[in-house]
Amino acid sequence: MRARLEAAASRTVVPVFFLFAANDYSVTPGRVLAADMERLGKPHLLTIYPPVGRTSAEGHSFVHLRISAWEQDVFAVLASHMK
Numbered sequence: 001m002r003a004r005l006e007a008a009a010s011r012t013v014v015p016v017f018f019l020f021a022a023n024d025y026s027v028t029p030g031r032v033l034a035a036d037m038e039r040l041g042k043p044h045l046l047t048i049y050p051p052v053g054r055t056s057a058e059g060h061s062f063v064h065l066r067i068s069a070w071e072q073d074v075f076a077v078l079a080s081h082m083k
Contacts, residue, residue: 002032009033015043015081019070023051023059045077 009016016037018030027048034046049069052062063070 002029005029005033006036009036009042010040012037012042015045015077017074017077018044018046019063019073020046020048021050021052021059021062021066022048023053023056024062025056025060043081047073 016033018034020027020030030046030048034044037044047070049062049066052059052066052069058065
């Protein structure tokens with residue numbers, strides 16, 4: 001899985017916004033892929049938000065449970081890369 005994600009990151013031609021809650025099962029995939037994209041000079045942003053809920057499962061569901069936490073950031077990323 002890691003190799004496939006890294007290969008996909010190396011081929012991407014669009015900016016990528018990696019977003020995680022701090023209590024997701026792991027934020028390592030985001031850190032690794034963001035580092036790969038940095039090394040390749042590809043536009044990206046990694047943001048790790050505060051924990052959501054009390055469990056890793058709740059943290060993993062962050063994008064569904066806390067839209068208000070990341071919504072404006074997504075629009076800011078889109079605005080910065082679209083004309």
